Amino acid sequence: MSERRAICPGSFDPITLGHIDIITRAAAMFDKITVVVMKNANKNSGSFTPEERKAFIEKTVGNIKNVEVDIYDGLLADYARQKNACAIIKGLRAMSDFEYEFQMALTNKKLNPEVETIFLTTSTENMYLSSSMVKQIASMGGDISSFVPEEILEEIIKRLKK
Numbered sequence: 422m423s424e425r426r427a428i429c430p431g432s433f434d435p436i437t438l439g440h441i442d443i444i445t446r447a448a449a450m451f452d453k454i455t456v457v458v459m460k461n462a463n464k465n466s467g468s469f470t471p472e473e474r475k476a477f478i479e480k481t482v483g484n485i486k487n488v489e490v491d492i493y494d495g496l497l498a499d500y501a502r503q504k505n506a507c508a509i510i511k512g513l514r515a516m517s518d519f520e521y522e523f524q525m526a527l528t529n530k531k532l533n534p535e536v537e538t539i540f541l542t543t544s545t546e547n548m549y550l551s552s553s554m555v556k557q558i559a560s561m562g563g564d565i566s567s568f569v570p571e572e573i574l575e576e577i578i579k580r581l582k583k
């Protein structure tokens with residue numbers, strides 16, 4: 422049987438413990454996971470460059486042997502085709518995520534019928550965790566140690582503290 426590859430896409434600005442939970446669980450379900458830093462047209466250019474985000478991801482999940490990290494500036498449906506992926510994995514937090522994620526999943530299915538979107542429910546402790554919340558707390562000198570991995574904590578604090 423051919424290798425079953427899934428894509429974990431996101432803006433990852435920066436990666437949080439919530440993302441890591443989803444990536445780790447996805448890695449246990451597929452032969453290969455590609456975590457890809459992409460642009461979200463509804464968000465501004467962000468606090469970290471795509472290269473910085475990729476480096477943060479590599480530092481935290483790079484030790485999982487079937488996980489690779491990439492950057493792509495284009496449509497997710499095209500990227501999934503290029504990578505011959507059978508699935509796109511997204512984490513679902515509260516119901517507020519649902520409508521937007523549902524719309525993206527249906528659109529991606531239209532653009533690339535070969536790929537399924539699979540939603541993993543977030544762990545309860547990450548239910549309200551988001552990169553934008555982490556950035557806001559860090560910029561005001563708050564404690565983000567329970568939201569981001571230890572390996573990148575200091576770098577994030579240094580960069581975001583005003």
Ligand code: PNS
Pocket residue numbers: 430431432433459460461462464495496497498524525526528529
């Ligand atoms: O972490 P995010 O911001 O929720 O991730 C959203 C992301 C980057 C996965 C989404 O915006 C995306 O797929 N961007 C790539 C461009 C694209 O394919 N847009 C059409 C989606 S229907």
